[in-house]
Amino acid sequence: MESWKALVVQIMTPRVCLCAGLRCRRSTSKQAYGPPKQQPEVWYKAASKPVQRNAKHNRSDNMTLSGKAWTWVVAGLLAVMFLGTACVEGVGEFPVPAEEAPVPGVTDDEVVLGTHSSLTGPVAVYSQIALAINAYFEYVNETKGGVNGRTIKLLIEDDGYSPPKTVDLVRKLVEEDRIFALVNGFGTPTHLQVVDYLQENGVPDLFVATGATEWVKDPEARPMVFGSIPNYVGEGIILGQHIAETYPGLKLGLMSQNDDFGADGMTGIRRGVGDALDIVGEETHEVLDVDLASQVDRLHAAGVDVIAIWATPQHFATAIKHARLNLNWDVPFVLSLVSANELTVLLAGPEVIEGTVSLGYLKSAFEIDDPNVAKHHKLVQDYMGAENGNTLTLYGQYIGELVEEALRKAGPDLTREGLIEAAESFTDFRCSICLGPVNTSPTDHDPVQGGFLVRAEGGRWVRFGDLVTYEGVLPGDMMVEDLAR
Structure with missing residues (x-):
């Protein structure tokens, strides 16, 4: 029986200690396991008590087990051997859930967002958008305590409308500033x-500040990105239909x-016009072109009766001024909404x-009888330091309300x-300054799908006609037949 006792000690001691040691080593990894656990007393520790000899049988008191009892002990030891091996091989452990990594840009009391904008450069006028978004967030922080107990912080980077600078600045926002999401990236x-x-x-790319179809044409391929304004194809179809009906x-x-930007708009115009007009000239320009006088001259020589133009305010202004003031040409212009603002x-x-x-x-900013428009003017005065709001600051608030929601x-x-x-x-969400839902x-990352026709009258952009929509139709498939009033 002494040989059995020796076997007990020989078998159990290394197996149990090995398993305990492995558990401790594993528990130092916070990815898979929790803190080290205190090891329980092992049952065979009682063998270390002083041995009392029994004079009659000349053997230890704790060795008075019967043969059957020792059979059960040996069976138990074999089970321990198996468990010890399983522990070594990682089978006998129950993993503790990993500690979740902190969410970038989120603390208990703040969420950090970022954007790239053109505070300087050829389209610096649009800088008002980012400033207005930030003003709206400051308003929300001060009057509502933020959203769900967190204040909103917006980091604005100026890329000057230069794509290489955009790449560097967005990498900085993501990798160094650790933003939670990018909001309303411009251009x-x-x-x-x-x-x-x-x-x-995996960075949410919310409500991009352009109507390019790239953001909304395939949500499955780009699930993180959302548009913000009517996509240029949809807008072009609406304006093209107006041209077809007005100038057949x-x-x-x-x-x-x-x-x-220009290509999407022209795709929409062509679809909207159909065969109602003859397209007799098509001119393009670069972002850094000084003016569009030569393009207007060529269209004038081609004898066009109406012009559809996708251009920023500065470029459009040079085109229409050349036509009106230099050529004395009263040709009608139909313009992308990106330039339907006070600056133009x-x-x-x-x-x-x-x-x-x-x-x-x-x-519109001139609709001061509307209480929400009046409230907007007060907001930009208090939180942006502007004298009054305008089309671009209204757009900035619209983005702020989308992000808040x-x-x-x-x-x-x-x-x-x-x-x-x-x-x-979002289901029929109505921002305070929106004209539609x-x-x-x-499957639809295009928040606003439609709008009202507007006309420049006395220096203001005045709505006319009914709301025209293309709700739920992706730009790749959209045609005039998808428009609804």
Whole structure:
């Protein structure tokens, strides 16, 4: 029996200690296991008590087990051997759930967002958008305590409308500043350089500040990105339909910026016009071109009767001023909504721009009898230091309200996945300054799908006609037949 006792000690001691030692080593890894556990007393420790000899049987008191009892002991030891081996091989452990990594840009009392904008450069006028978004967040922080107990911090980077700078600055926002999400990145040529980088890094890319179809044409391929304004194809179809109905049988000239911004717009115009007009000239321009006089000259020589133009305010102003003041040419212009704002009126002059047609989807800054527009003017005065609001600051507030609602719907336990789910769940959401509803879904990342025609009248962009929509139709498939009033 002494040989059995020796076997007990020989077998059990290394197996149990090995397993205990492995458990301690594993528990130092916070990825898979919790803190080290205190090891329980092992049952065979009683063998270390002083041995009392039994005179009659000349053997230890604790060795008085019967043969059957020792059979059970040996069976137990074999089980311990198996468990010890299982422990060594990782089978006998129950893993403790890993500690979740902190969500980038989120603390108990703050959420950090980022954006790239053009505070300087050829389209610096649009800097008012980012400043207005920030002003709205400051208003929310001060009057509402933020969203779900967290204040909103917006980091604004100035890329000067330069794509290479956009790449560097967005990398900084993601990798150094550790933003939770990118919001309203500005510009088609700039944001195209970072949209896939943001997707690959799992960074929500909310409400991009362009109507390029790249953001909304395939939500399955780019699930992290959302548009914000009517996409340029949809807008072009609406304006093209207006041209077809107003100027049938005449000659149409096209002018556009030589990138996706212009290309999408012209695709929509062509679909909207159909065969109602003859397209007799098409001119493009670059972002850094000084003016569009030569393009206007060529369309004038081609004898066009109406011009559809996709251009920023400065470029459009040079085009229409050259036509009106230098050529004495009263050709009608139909303009992308990105330039249907007060700056364009200022640059071109109210009399020069009179009668130009575009599209609108937000209330106008001059509608001060509307309490929400009046409230907007007060907001930008208090939190932005502006004298008054305008089309661009109204757009900035609209973006701020979308972000606020997405954060609210995402709930207090913020994750990037939860934010995307929230951004995909807008149903007939009405921002305070919107003219129509905002709807999104997992298959539709295009929040605003339609608008009202607007006309420059006395220096203001005045709505006319009915709301025109293309709700739920992706730009790749959209045609005039999809428009609804």
